[in-house]
Amino acid sequence: MSVTHPRGFTASGVAAGLKSTGAKDVALVVNTGPAFDTASVFTANRCQANPVLWSKEAVRDGVARAVVINSGGANCYTGPEGFQTTHRTAELVAEKLEIGAVDVIVCSTGLIGLLNDRDDLLAGVAAAHAALDTDGGQAAAEAIMTTDSVSKTVVVEGSGWSIGGMAKGAGMLAPQLATMLVVLTTDAVVPASDLDTALRAATRVSFDRLDSDGCMSTNDTVSVLASGASGITPSLDDFTEALTQACTDLAMQLLKDAEGADHEIAITTLHAASEDDAVEVGRSVARSNLFKAAIFGNDPNWGRVLASIGTTGAVFDPADLDVAMNGVWVCRESTPHADPQEVDLTGREVSVTIDLKAGDARATVWTNDLTHAYVHENSAYSS
Amino acid sequence: MSVTHPRGFTASGVAAGLKSTGAKDVALVVNTGPAFDTASVFTANRCQANPVLWSKEAVRDGVARAVVINSGGANCYTGPEGFQTTHRTAELVAEKLEIGAVDVIVCSTGLIGLLNDRDDLLAGVAAAHAALDTDGGQAAAEAIMTTDSVSKTVVVEGSGWSIGGMAKGAGMLAPQLATMLVVLTTDAVVPASDLDTALRAATRVSFDRLDSDGCMSTNDTVSVLASGASGITPSLDDFTEALTQACTDLAMQLLKDAEGADHEIAITTLHAASEDDAVEVGRSVARSNLFKAAIFGNDPNWGRVLASIGTTGAVFDPADLDVAMNGVWVCRESTPHADPQEVDLTGREVSVTIDLKAGDARATVWTNDLTHAYVHENSAYSS
Known part of the structure; x- marks a missing residue:
């Protein structure tokens, strides 16, 4: 169930032809509210991909309503042309959802230095929007895979609220963060500033301590979206503990699926x-x-x-x-x-x-x- | 000719049974004077092998008359017992040469955490002393090899003086220094303080910039011995340039022989x-x-x-x-x-x-x- 386990979320995963294999490569996760609080952490690499440059600005106000992710190309070192692709992606999601583009987080993963075909990508985004479903979490988790051999999802239950999550990443797991995209959702009521505190505490002892091959990616993003749909406000401690559990579970899944590892x-x-x-x-x-x-x-x-x-x-x-x-x-x-x-x-x-x-x-x-x-x-x- | 190319040096390499293959494993290089100036640089690793702990003290006064090296065991993480082995090795060399033990540099290389048989080692040292020869440079260069596929030597000619050198190291080439043992000799007249200046300048742009696998050894030692046997005092610039050339040449030999490398x-x-x-x-x-x-x-x-x-x-x-x-x-x-x-x-x-x-x-x-x-x-x- 992944990111659609908590109430207030729809998701989808579709194939847009970005991956030569024909596998799913565009994922969309939408927070349907009533709240739209968000927090994110990004790669510490100073060379950052276009979607990271965009998303850092998008989440600055603590509000996000959707995350759109493509695999099959990292859109990194692709210059102004690549940034335009990211921007158009956010705009199309916003147009379909009738929200502002700055409330859309964009993530990309795959080869760096590769510019995806913008028309293919945008057609995929439109298809992903059409496919949105309250059961779409698994499809979304599959669409973000690159060299992952299995999809990675997690659910942690609170008292009347829950956390769902999906992750991708199999190589380049690294300090600070890995090429690792993680989307976490919750129907708990958590204001953006508390989300930020909880997310930093959770990633510090989970993803930040994975060091599979010492390499640090240009695209790493971990975002959490809170819909408030449960109507329940957990204590910050309880929420942080559950979020840490979710992050640690996903981190261990990443570790076990690291490229080529035997141990x-x-x-x-x-x-x-x-x-x-x-x-x-x-x-x-x-x-x-x-x-x-x-x-x-x-x-x-x-x-x-x-x-x-x-x-x-x-x-x-x-x-x-x-x-x-x-x-x-x-x-x-x-x-x-x-x-x-x-x-x-x-x-x-x-x-x-x-x-x-x-x-x-x-x-x-x-x-x-x-x-x-x-x-x-x-x-x-x-x- | 290696370390015995400059005048004022004898050397040898013998098999003492430390290597299970029966290959040469004890080398001795002796400065026969008239001068006995020396300088060394050691690993920056805080966990240092017993011979490094000994040799750092031995060279502090700028005087050394011999370098004794065993392969087949690094004598690192071997505790007080291992330090005694190093000490006894220096004492035996000193006794044979009728010099002070603190004028003997000791180096070891091979597996860490392994204590060599002291009797075998000391018998090898006695044999190495008996085999000392003005043509012994090549035998010494062979005796210090571990996983090296070829011995590494260098000769650089100055005006009426020269520098000779030998090196070992094929894996663990690293920042600061590598498991890399290097002995350089010269018959130029160079006071210890100038030797130190020249050696630091030369290693900074050669061995220090090799980073074969990012690992830093516990045993790295680069020592230079000056016999003054040519009677010629080069300018510090000329000597530094020649020493840099010798170090760079040996560093490139180490790079080319790095374990398993294709490029x-x-x-x-x-x-x-x-x-x-x-x-x-x-x-x-x-x-x-x-x-x-x-x-x-x-x-x-x-x-x-x-x-x-x-x-x-x-x-x-x-x-x-x-x-x-x-x-x-x-x-x-x-x-x-x-x-x-x-x-x-x-x-x-x-x-x-x-x-x-x-x-x-x-x-x-x-x-x-x-x-x-x-x-x-x-x-x-x-x-």
């Missing part, structure tokens, strides 16, 4: 002097190609973990670090401890635990292993 | 506001797995170059970047320009040129592509 790796840093230290240490390990290749080889190579920790500015004593892999403490006080042969890495889920012995903070960062399939998919993607 | 990639950033900006931009591209996989696939994917530039703090206008690949300007003003099909990436050497249009500074950073062979070698290395 999902959770890197947990304990006893850090600060949460920032814990995240920095986790990220440094998540970005070590040597470590990631070792996990692909089912090799509990803790030396590569310590070598990565050493590149950070976190507080720790280089001679007193402990590291466990899948619960086996293979390194204590920066020297060999348990026999690495006790570590079984044949399952998909791998945990790395690092004890910095420097404080009380902790954080988990998620990544994938570096595999032949990753290299294959990313060397063959555009050519 | 050597030179990323040149033009018109940067500062040299730091140019290096930051080059490094960001050098560390993009998506970009590196694209080059492996002979795919001139300039969008991944721009996406990487956007992650930096350098001065530029995101809407006005130019990118060329192998001389073809595939992107102008952040939009598509020449047809990417014009770019031929089938050769090993690839150039990426980025025009930031923000100033007069420039820098080149070198990296390799991300290949199946890289994943294979690094997933199978220790297991």
Whole structure:
């Protein structure tokens, strides 16, 4: 049910011919009210795609009534011509819904440097409008897929209200955000400023801590729309908790579908002097190609973990670090401890635990292993 | 001839059984004087191997008379026991040469977290001492190899003086430095403080700009020894230029022998506001797995170059970047320009040129592509 699970939303997904496979490639999500509060977070990449440039302005007033998304082309590095395509897309949605264009969020995903055929795209937008349905959530979730092998959706139930969501993204999962488009909906009554607070809190500990391949996309967008159709106003804490649950669920779905990965790796840093230290240490390990290749080889190579920790500015004593892999403490006080042969890495889920012995903070960062399939998919993607 | 090309040096390389293959694994380089000036740079990794901890102290007074190196084990994360092994190694060299142990630089390379058999190592050191020869440079260069497929040596001629050098390192080539051991020798008369100035200038534009896989080693050491045996004192500029030439030559040999690589990639950033900006931009591209996989696939994917530039703090206008690949300007003003099909990436050497249009500074950073062979070698290395 995805984004149409909460009351007050319709959605659709149609094929407009942007994808050469003929698969669905235009999605539309419409908030039918009565409220139209919204909040979004966007990529931290300074090179931003045209739809991001547009949407950042569109959501500035905390009001949005629709999100239109195309896959099959990211509309990034496409210049003024590309921006016009984004603008025309928003205008067409607005015209069909009899709303203002600035209340339309636009997202695009696919190859960068590629200008989609504007007529094909606009015909798709018109078809998506015609197909809008209160059961359209699944079709929309399918239409935003690129190299995803499965569609990603979530539903979290509150007390008389709910959150629905869909996400796409399989490669380029990255710090700050990934090429990752996420639309979240709720029928709770949540003013835009609270939505913003809740969304930033939720993404900080979910999507922001995915670091599949260290690359940061130009198109990342996470938007939440609140229709208020339940008439219920949850506490900010309750809403934030539910939104965090929805974001974490979608983030784990993204992690599991990362291009070519054989393992999902959770890197947990304990006893850090600060949460920032814990995240920095986790990220440094998540970005070590040597470590990631070792996990692909089912090799509990803790030396590569310590070598990565050493590149950070976190507080720790280089001679007193402990590291466990899948619960086996293979390194204590920066020297060999348990026999690495006790570590079984044949399952998909791998945990790395690092004890910095420097404080009380902790954080988990998620990544994938570096595999032949990753290299294959990313060397063959555009050519 | 390597490190024994300049006058005033002997060297050797012997097999001590540290490598299971029976290949040479202990090297010794001795400065026979009359001068014993030295300078070194070490890894910036905060987790440093025992030989690095020792050698940093040993070179502090600007005097060193020998360098002893073992391959077959990095002696890193091996605790006090490992430090004792390093200490005993230095003491044995000192005893044999009738010098002080603090005038002996010790380097180790190979697996981290592995404690070599001390008796085997010391027997190897004694054998290396017995084998010292003014023609021993090549044997020493072979004894320091790990996953290197070829030994790396260099000779640069000055006016009546020369520089010789050897290097090892094939994976983990990285920022700051790589697992890279380099010994440089010269018969020029160069006081230790000038050696230090020249070495820092030379490594800054050579080894420091290699970023093969973004990983930073725990054992990196670059040492230069000056015997003064030529009796000639070159100008600091002349010596720095020759040393830079030697370091750049060895760095390119390391780049070409990087584990599993199919391409050597030179990323040149033009018109940067500062040299730091140019290096930051080059490094960001050098560390993009998506970009590196694209080059492996002979795919001139300039969008991944721009996406990487956007992650930096350098001065530029995101809407006005130019990118060329192998001389073809595939992107102008952040939009598509020449047809990417014009770019031929089938050769090993690839150039990426980025025009930031923000100033007069420039820098080149070198990296390799991300290949199946890289994943294979690094997933199978220790297991």
